[in-house]
Amino acid sequence: xxxxxxxxxxxxxxxxxxxxxxxxxxxxxxxxxxxxxxxxxxxxxxxxxxxxxxxxxxxxxxxxxxxxxxxxxxxxxxxxxxxxxxxxxxxxxxxxxxxxxxxxxxxxxxxxxxxxxxxxxxxxxxxxxxxxxxxxxxxxxxxxxxxxxxxxxxxxxxxxxxxxxxxxxxxxxxxxxxxxxxxxxxxxxxxxxxxxxxxxxxxxxxxxxxxxxxxxxxxxxxxxxxxxxxxxxxxxxxxxxxxxxxxxxxxxxxxxxxxxxxxxxxxxxxxxxxxxxxxxxxxxxxxxxxxxxxxxxxxxxxxxxxxxxxxxxxxxx
Numbered sequence: 001x002x003x004x005x006x007x008x009x010x011x012x013x014x015x016x017x018x019x020x021x022x023x024x025x026x027x028x029x030x031x032x033x034x035x036x037x038x039x040x041x042x043x044x045x046x047x048x049x050x051x052x053x054x055x056x057x058x059x060x061x062x063x064x065x066x067x068x069x070x071x072x073x074x075x076x077x078x079x080x081x082x083x084x085x086x087x088x089x090x091x092x093x094x095x096x097x098x099x100x101x102x103x104x105x106x107x108x109x110x111x112x113x114x115x116x117x118x119x120x121x122x123x124x125x126x127x128x129x130x131x132x133x134x135x136x137x138x139x140x141x142x143x144x145x146x147x148x149x150x151x152x153x154x155x156x157x158x159x160x161x162x163x164x165x166x167x168x169x170x171x172x173x174x175x176x177x178x179x180x181x182x183x184x185x186x187x188x189x190x191x192x193x194x195x196x197x198x199x200x201x202x203x204x205x206x207x208x209x210x211x212x213x214x215x216x217x218x219x220x221x222x223x224x225x226x227x228x229x230x231x232x233x234x235x236x237x238x239x240x241x242x243x244x245x246x247x248x249x250x251x252x253x254x255x256x257x258x259x260x261x262x263x264x265x266x267x268x269x270x271x272x273x274x275x276x277x278x279x280x281x282x283x284x285x286x287x288x289x290x291x292x293x294x295x296x297x298x299x300x301x302x303x304x305x306x307x308x309x310x311x312x313x314x315x316x317x
Contacts, residue, residue, distance in 0.1 A: 064106060077174070109139055205264075
C-alpha cells in the first residue's frame with residue numbers, strides 16, 4: 001500500500017493477509033515479508049547465540065562510541081555489545097559524540113542519524129573534517145536509523161559513514177555489519193538490514209527475543225527501560241502539543257517509533273511515524289491530533305509488557 005489508512009490493518013487481518021508493507025518498499029523488507037509468508041525464517045530471527053558470538057568474535061574487543069538519544073536503544077545496544085567484550089562509551093546526542101571523539105580514540109562509532117543538539121550526519125561530517133585537518137586515523141562510523149527512507153544510503157555515504165543498519169536493531173544484523181565494516185568491506189551494504197515487519201498492535205515477543213539475541217536478562221532490561229521511558233515521551237508529546245512545539249513533537253514521536261519496533265508493535269510504530277512526518281512537514285494541528293491517538297495506543301501497549309512470557313525468560317541452548 002502507498003497510504004497508511006486506519007482500516008487497512010484490521011481488513012488485512014480479517015482477510016488473513018500474511019504481510020503488510022508501506023511503499024516505497026525496500027528489497028530487504030519485501031524479501032523478509034515473502035520469507036515470513038512461506039514460513040522461512042530470516043537471519044535475524046534464526047541466528048542462535050553461538051552464531052551471534054561467532055560474528056562478534058571476529059573483530060575482537062573494540063572501543064565503541066554509541067551515539068544514541070533513546071534510553072531503550074542505549075540499553076539494547078550497550079547490552080549486546082558489552083556482552084561480547086566490547087568497551088562502550090555512550091553519548092546522548094551529536095554534540096556529546098563529537099566531544100567524546102575529540103578526547104578519546106575509538107575503533108568504531110555507532111551513530112544515530114536523528115539526534116538532538118547535532119544530528120548524526122553533521123556530527124560525522126565534523127569528525128571527518130577534524131581527522132583531515134589534524135591527520136588523525138579515520139574512525140569507522142556506522143549509521144543507525146529508525147525508518148530508512150529513499151536517499152538515506154547516499155546521504156550517509158556523502159557524510160563519510162562506512163556502514164548502515166536500520167532500527168529496530170537485531171543482534172545478528174548489528175554484528176554482521178560491524179564485522180563487515182571493520183574488515184574494510186565495501187561501504188554500506190546494498191541490501192539494508194531491517195526487521196521482518198508484520199503489522200501488529202500487541203507485543204510480538206519472538207521479535208523482541210530476536211532483537212536481544214535471545215538474552216533473557218537483556219530482554220528484561222529493555223522492557224523495563226521502555227516502561228520508564230514511554231510515559232516520559234508521552235508527557236513530552238502532550239506538552240509539545242499544548243505549546244505547539246513542532247520540533248519537540250517530532251522528536252518524541254521519532255524516539256517512540258524506533259523503540260516500539262523492538263517489541264513488534266509495528267502498527268503503533270507507524271502511527272508514531274505519521275506524527276513525526278506531519279510535524280516535520282509543518283502540519284501541526286494534524287500532528288497534535290494524531291499524537292493523541294498515538295498516546296492512547298502506547299498506553300494500551302504497556303500492560304502487555306508487564307509480564308514477559310515464561311518461554312522468553314530462559315536462554316535457548
